[in-house]
Amino acid sequence: MSTAADRGSRSSSYHHGALRESLLAAAEKLLEEGGIPALTLRAVARAAGVSHAAPAHHFGDLTGLLSELAAVGFIRLAAAFEAAMEAAGDEPNARLTAMGEAYVGFARACPSLFSLMFRSERLDQSRPALRDATAAAGQALRAAIAQAQPSEGGAEAVQTIARATALWSLVHGFSVLLIDNRLGGLLGALPPGNDADTLLGAMLDAISIDDRGGMNSALRAE
């Protein structure tokens, strides 16, 4: 089971040995440097030092490559969730805040990858790797949300589901708008010393549940 990966980078020239991983790594680098438009099969092949048709053997087509890369992103997002949960302790609101910050933090750390993960016209959702990774991230997300609000045993109430949807929509929308530079006006209107983190913190506080079972007041107008 020894691949060419441990034989160094300059071994027998024909068979690469770990081309699939090299292609994904090259694709991610290109994605970081040039965004989604930089992701072409031929550019990835060039970056990995193989012929232009090599990627097709591992991923079928460009959609396949992008889907596998998006799957890597979802796996990392799920891992970020779990790490945040680990660090947040048991307090429900702390967990909720940690989840939101992990979501937005991931989007800010890898904006192009995050964008790719939701560019569904470029992805094949039926691809097993992507389907599994998406499900894993969704599961981690829902678990974090469920642990931060009381469960009701039977069929979930509308409010419970609405709360989960609101939290996900909030952090997702904020991430998208933020990395797309569409919050410039609002951020510029903030008092000095405040930034996107201030905004996120205030929003997450507002949607959290306080001691009396109601919502916090950070967003209350008074």
Next chain:
Amino acid sequence: MSTAADRGSRSSSYHHGALRESLLAAAEKLLEEGGIPALTLRAVARAAGVSHAAPAHHFGDLTGLLSELAAVGFIRLAAAFEAAMEAAGDEPNARLTAMGEAYVGFARACPSLFSLMFRSERLDQSRPALRDATAAAGQALRAAIAQAQPSEGGAEAVQTIARATALWSLVHGFSVLLIDNRLGGLLGALPPGNDADTLLGAMLDAISIDDRGGMNSALRAE
């Protein structure tokens, strides 16, 4: 100033007369039918019945064409805001709800156009038409939000801006996730008879301001 537009569709064959508008209309039709990947300069030219290089004269390049189409989308979104404000009356929360429903309604009515409007790697934000249209829609959005919460004269407080950001993030994230079919799990968990509108209504209720100046309880867990 008489163009060929009023001379019928089959006039002198060389000069079209209203090609720019025809190209945009053809592009929108292609977008509706085949999504963003269907938007190629040559396909648009074919649909409009002109040579493959004709669009470049009016839009420069593909990015220019997509940007102009996105600008049309933002203008329509701004118009939808204003129509919703008109119909909502003077009650702040009604206006806020109307704005949110207009936003999500637009995304559901023209999902591909809505997606294009936020695919910034395909757009040229510095193009005047797009810049102006984006600013107009943003202005309408902020106006709707501002009218639904007390103003404080001087520098806006963090909470005020956070509230605006939260509302925009909420409706934008919900729109994106909804038209991307990523809310299937949550929608499927709803009790029978409820759908995406139920969810949106509950979320907008929760973020609205009640009579006592606090937030409503639709999302409160109890």
Next chain:
DNA sequence: GCCTTATCTTGTCAGTGTCAAGATTAGCTA
């Protein structure tokens, strides 16, 4: 030591964006 199979290359084709050059015509000026 051979054979099957996976892996990778080479060659090719249609489709696309973009540019340059030319053809056609509208609108202005005299």
Next chain:
DNA sequence: TAGCTAATCTTGACACTGACAAGATAAGGC
């Protein structure tokens, strides 16, 4: 009305891309 200028549209070309077919190479099992 005739001519000129500029806008509009076409034709042709080139490089790049995704995809496919066919062949070369080597790995691993028998």
